[in-house]
Amino acid sequence: MPISKSDHYAVxxxxxxxxxxxIKRAYFEAAQKLxxxxxxxxxxxxxxxxxxxxxxxxxxPQRRSQYDATxxxxxxxxxxxxxxxxxxxxxxxxLNEPQLVYVLVEIxxxxxxxxxxxxxxxxxxxxxxxxxxxxEKLDMVKAAAIQFIRSLRPQDIFSVVxxxxxxxxxxxxxLQMDRAKQESRIQMMKPFGATEIFQGLEAGVKxxxxxxxxSRVNHIILLTDGHTYGDEQASLELAEQVAxxxxxxxxxxxxxxWNDIFLDAIASRTGSSSSYISSxxxxxxxxxxxxxxxxxxxxxxxxxxxxxxxxxxxNYAFRLQPEGGPLTVEPQMRxxxxxxxxxxxxxxEFVVQPSxxxxxxxxxxxxxxxxxxxARPTPxxxxxxxxxRDVKTDAAPSPPPTKVLRALSRLTLYRMQxxxxxxxxxxxxxxxxxxxxxxxxxxxxxxxxxxxxxxLLEADHIERMHNWSAGGDKAIKYHTRALLLNSVKEKEQ
Amino acid sequence: MIVCPNCKHxxxxxxxxxxxxxAQLVGKDSLIxxxxxxxxxxxxxxxxxxxxxxxxxxxxDAWGSLxxxxxxxxxxxxxxxxxxxxxxxxxxxxxxxxxxxPYQAYASGVSRLHAVVKRDGGRIxxxxxGSANGTYINGKRVVTNVEQILNHGDIVxxxxxxxxxxxxx
Numbered sequence: 001m002p003i004s005k006s007d008h009y010a011v012x013x014x015x016x017x018x019x020x021x022x023i024k025r026a027y028f029e030a031a032q033k034l035x036x037x038x039x040x041x042x043x044x045x046x047x048x049x050x051x052x053x054x055x056x057x058x059x060x061p062q063r064r065s066q067y068d069a070t071x072x073x074x075x076x077x078x079x080x081x082x083x084x085x086x087x088x089x090x091x092x093x094x095l096n097e098p099q100l101v102y103v104l105v106e107i108x109x110x111x112x113x114x115x116x117x118x119x120x121x122x123x124x125x126x127x128x129x130x131x132x133x134x135x136e137k138l139d140m141v142k143a144a145a146i147q148f149i150r151s152l153r154p155q156d157i158f159s160v161v162x163x164x165x166x167x168x169x170x171x172x173x174x175l176q177m178d179r180a181k182q183e184s185r186i187q188m189m190k191p192f193g194a195t196e197i198f199q200g201l202e203a204g205v206k207x208x209x210x211x212x213x214x215s216r217v218n219h220i221i222l223l224t225d226g227h228t229y230g231d232e233q234a235s236l237e238l239a240e241q242v243a244x245x246x247x248x249x250x251x252x253x254x255x256x257x258w259n260d261i262f263l264d265a266i267a268s269r270t271g272s273s274s275s276y277i278s279s280x281x282x283x284x285x286x287x288x289x290x291x292x293x294x295x296x297x298x299x300x301x302x303x304x305x306x307x308x309x310x311x312x313x314x315n316y317a318f319r320l321q322p323e324g325g326p327l328t329v330e331p332q333m334r335x336x337x338x339x340x341x342x343x344x345x346x347x348x349e350f351v352v353q354p355s356x357x358x359x360x361x362x363x364x365x366x367x368x369x370x371x372x373x374x375a376r377p378t379p380x381x382x383x384x385x386x387x388x389r390d391v392k393t394d395a396a397p398s399p400p401p402t403k404v405l406r407a408l409s410r411l412t413l414y415r416m417q418x419x420x421x422x423x424x425x426x427x428x429x430x431x432x433x434x435x436x437x438x439x440x441x442x443x444x445x446x447x448x449x450x451x452x453x454x455x456l457l458e459a460d461h462i463e464r465m466h467n468w469s470a471g472g473d474k475a476i477k478y479h480t481r482a483l484l485l486n487s488v489k490e491k492e493q
Numbered sequence: 494m495i496v497c498p499n500c501k502h503x504x505x506x507x508x509x510x511x512x513x514x515x516a517q518l519v520g521k522d523s524l525i526x527x528x529x530x531x532x533x534x535x536x537x538x539x540x541x542x543x544x545x546x547x548x549x550x551x552x553x554d555a556w557g558s559l560x561x562x563x564x565x566x567x568x569x570x571x572x573x574x575x576x577x578x579x580x581x582x583x584x585x586x587x588x589x590x591x592x593x594x595p596y597q598a599y600a601s602g603v604s605r606l607h608a609v610v611k612r613d614g615g616r617i618x619x620x621x622x623g624s625a626n627g628t629y630i631n632g633k634r635v636v637t638n639v640e641q642i643l644n645h646g647d648i649v650x651x652x653x654x655x656x657x658x659x660x661x662x
Binding site: 101416439 | 494504505506507508509510512513514515517519583594595597599
């Protein structure tokens with residue numbers, strides 16, 4: 001089979017052993033997105049024709065078996081990507097109560113694959129210019145945006161949108177043509193108005209869609225310092241929509257007044273995450289880091305598609321790297337990108353009910369990983385991900401793998417911080433303070449003195465003032481999250 | 494169900510870290526079994542407890558090792574003849590050879606430079622370096638800056654941090 005021509009299964013993004021139903025569903029999904037009446041990017045009509053052709057062959061069992069005979073044998077492995085799975089326990093135990101099991105999945109580029117060029121970017125900076133940004137914040141944002149332009153490569157598409165209660169396109173999406181003009185336009189941005197994130201996001205999406213191209217990394221970076229009111233739901237819906245087109249949204253919050261939970265929710269719907277900028281001086285730093293990560297993309301999106309098994313519940317999912325952040329649990333989970341130098345690691349917590357343990361083995365999850373590699377013209381065949389465990393009457397004595405243990409020890413810290421948050425919200429200040437005290441003692445034992453101190457001060461503040469101190473909650477949240485990244489790095493050394 | 498030994502919170506089976514207080518619940522069973530008999534936590538025994546002779550402290554080239562009774566870690570003494578014990582803290586010019594801060598040294602009252610353990614011919618010696626909370630051998634406080642001979646199985650306390658000395662015969 002010539003390499004240029006991908007096989008019908010890959011075109012539809014289904015496995016060789018897919019059922020007729022799965023093929024049908026994949027076809028409908030793809031066709032809806034790529035139909036000539038609706039598609040936006042060049043080349044999508046051709047893709048649509050390919051999908052139709054593939055479906056014509058695969059939808060008839062007779063034609064399908066004829067076609068199968070012409071295919072080289074399925075090696076059962078993916079030539080571009082490899083994955084590894086670690087379980088917290090070698091088997092489950094027959095119990096009359098619910099039990100937990102943790103699974104760590106690592107997905108990385110196969111070392112031996114040919115070097116895939118990094119894809120060109122299609123990026124929009126969406127900048128908050130509300131009155132609260134006045135002064136150092138806006139100056140730093142401008143400087144960072146200009147720095148960002150200068151680091152772009154000739155093949156990258158770039159745009160800038162400024163927003164307050166209405167949006168303004170500062171730099172329309174284009175390959176950089178007149179850099180000096182764009183820079184002066186950014187310099188001239190003046191602060192005014194209130195923060196309405198949906199306005200900015202919508203205009204940013206419009207710009208990115210101008211340059212939308214499946215062979216690029218399409219991304220929006222949203223920089224804000226304030227709360228948005230009333231348009232949260234619309235923003236989330238928009239994020240879900242653009243995620244379908246593989247557009248990612250990164251949220252960056254400056255200072256103490258923005259809504260981290262909301263930004264996280266937007267970002268995680270697109271497989272991305274949010275970050276916290278405590279001082280305006282760090283804006284540039286963070287943008288440079290983000291640019292490097294985007295320019296270093298190997299796969300721009302990994303999607304976990306799965307069916308929930310009876311009696312098994314995915315309770316919690318968290319990405320450890322490349323960017324730490326909670327994952328939204330849904331039948332199609334966006335796990336985020338794989339970078340050339342940073343594989344994708346994520347951890348799942350399953351709750352298993354006794355009713356699920358009737359047989360000798362139990363399937364925790366049955367699904368597949370769909371990987372989109374922007375720089376590669378042909379689709380990558382999905383990877384089957386089946387997580388099964390034996391069910392035994394006795395607990396296995398063997399200790400959990402160090403990798404899982406280490407990741408969980410850090411994730412526990414993050415979740416304690418989350419619990420303190422929920423307790424403050426419901427007015428349980430004593431309990432919130434206790435959680436922070438516990439967190440502090442664990443941080444101390446892991447050598448994180450500075451952060452432990454912050455947690456203790458915060459506990460004290462909550463007891464006295466019945467609320468978080470300005471910025472204290474975000475500092476603890478994003479720093480414990482950063483610890484998770486460190487835990488991954490430590491173990492690779 | 495797993496009841497957390499630290500805060501008595503009941504967790505689901507399979508939990509690895511207590512969801513209430515964050516204490517580690519699994520993965521250190523092997524370490525717990527190394528702890529010596531109960532009762533020794535409160536009052537130090539008269540005679541040293543006798544560790545199994547078959548135990549090889551810290552590999553082939555170590556001349557001894559330190560067994561931290563509270564956490565179960567074993568730190569080998571190898572590569573040189575003298576080790577200072579203490580904890581590293583910020584802005585401290587002199588570093589101890591063995592940093593005990595990962596083992597709750599601060600909470601146990603270990604000084605930054607607490608004591609020194611050295612090998613002198615066939616003898617193993619410990620000397621308190623003027624610590625704030627003192628050094629004890631089998632419950633008896635030693636005099637600062639005076640060398641004391643250690644025997645296999647002795648329990649040394651730096652402040653409240655208890656360490657069993659395992660020597661290679």
